[in-house]
Amino acid sequence: MSASVKNKSFTYAMVVASMVIWAVSYIWVKQALEYYGPFTLVCLRIFLASIFLLGISLIFKKLKRIKKRHIPVLFALAVFDPFGYFLCENYSLQFTSATVASVIISTIPLITPVAAFIFIRERLSLLNIIGIVISFFGVMLVIVKPDFTLATSPLGLILLFSAVLFAVAYTLVLLKLTKYYHVITIITYLTCISAVYFIPVFFTLGYNDFISTPLTTDLVLLLVGLAVFASSLAFILFTSALKVIGASKSNVFSNIIPVFTAIFAWWLLSEVITLQMIIGIGIVVGGLLLSQLSIKNK
Numbered sequence: 001m002s003a004s005v006k007n008k009s010f011t012y013a014m015v016v017a018s019m020v021i022w023a024v025s026y027i028w029v030k031q032a033l034e035y036y037g038p039f040t041l042v043c044l045r046i047f048l049a050s051i052f053l054l055g056i057s058l059i060f061k062k063l064k065r066i067k068k069r070h071i072p073v074l075f076a077l078a079v080f081d082p083f084g085y086f087l088c089e090n091y092s093l094q095f096t097s098a099t100v101a102s103v104i105i106s107t108i109p110l111i112t113p114v115a116a117f118i119f120i121r122e123r124l125s126l127l128n129i130i131g132i133v134i135s136f137f138g139v140m141l142v143i144v145k146p147d148f149t150l151a152t153s154p155l156g157l158i159l160l161f162s163a164v165l166f167a168v169a170y171t172l173v174l175l176k177l178t179k180y181y182h183v184i185t186i187i188t189y190l191t192c193i194s195a196v197y198f199i200p201v202f203f204t205l206g207y208n209d210f211i212s213t214p215l216t217t218d219l220v221l222l223l224v225g226l227a228v229f230a231s232s233l234a235f236i237l238f239t240s241a242l243k244v245i246g247a248s249k250s251n252v253f254s255n256i257i258p259v260f261t262a263i264f265a266w267w268l269l270s271e272v273i274t275l276q277m278i279i280g281i282g283i284v285v286g287g288l289l290l291s292q293l294s295i296k297n298k
Contacts (some may be wrong), residue, residue: 023260048227096156135287141280
C-alpha cells in the first residue's frame with residue numbers, strides 16, 4: 001500500500017472517529033445528567049475543555065495573538081457557541097431523547113446555506129432547496145407520532161432549534177475569522193471566553209449541585225469524555241482531516257451522526273427506536289447527502 005493511500009485512509013479514519021465521538025457525546029450527556037443538572041454539567045464541560053485546549057495550543061504553539069479589531073468579534077461569537085449552543089443542547093436533553101436531539105442538530109448544515117443566502121447573499125442551489133425540504137419531512141417523522149402528536153417535549157424541541165440557530169450564526173461569523181487564524185486558535189479562544197461567561201452561571205445555578213454530588217469513576221469518565229474528546233479532540237481530528245480532503249467531503253460524514261447516535265442510544269440507553277424514526281432518520285440523512293452533493297458540484 002502506497003504512502004498516499006495510507007495517509008488518505010488515516011485521514012478518513014480521523015473524520016469517522018470525530019463523528020463517532022460526537023454521536024456518542026449525546027449518550028454521555030444523557031448519562032451525566034443523572035449526576036448533575038444541565039447548568040452544572042455544561043459549566044464543568046467548558047471549564048475542563050478550556051484548560052485542555054489551552055494546554056494543547058501552548059504545547060503545539062498554535063495560540064496566536066488576536067488582532068484588536070477581532071477581539072470584540074470573538075467575545076460576541078462566544079455568546080453563540082459554545083455558550084448559547086451548549087446551554088440549549090444540554091438543557092434540551094432533559095426533555096428529549098438522544099436520537100431526536102442528534103437528528104435536529106444534524107440539520108445545521110442544511111440551515112446554514114439558507115442563512116448565508118439571507119444575510120450574506122450566498123447562492124442557494126436547487127439541490128440545496130430539495131435537500132432541505134426532504135430533510136424537513138424526515139425530521140417531522142422523527143418528532144411526530146402517527147396520530148400527529150409530538151413524540152417529544154415541545155420545550156426540548158424549542159431548545160434544540162435554538163441551539164441550531166446559535167450554531168448557524170456562529171458558523172457565518174466563524175467563516176470570516178478562519179481567513180486570519182488557525183482553527184485551533186479560534187476554538188481555544190472561544191472556549192476560554194465562554195468559560196468566563198459560564199462562571200456566574202456556575203456559581204448561581206451549578207455550585208450547590210456540584211458540591212453536593214460525590215465524584216465517582218463513572219462521572220469523571222463522562223466529564224473527560226465530554227470535555228476532552230467531544231469538545232476538544234473531535235474538533236482537532238475533524239479540522240486536521242478537513243485540511244486534507246476539503247470541506248465538502250468532510251461534511252458528508254456528519255450525516256452519519258444521527259445513525260450512530262440512534263445505535264448507541266438503543267444499545268446503551270435502551271431508547272426505543274420505532275420503524276417510523278428509522279425511516280425519518282434515513283430521509284434526513286438522504287436530504288443532507290443531497291445538499292452536500294450540491295456543494296460538491298459547485
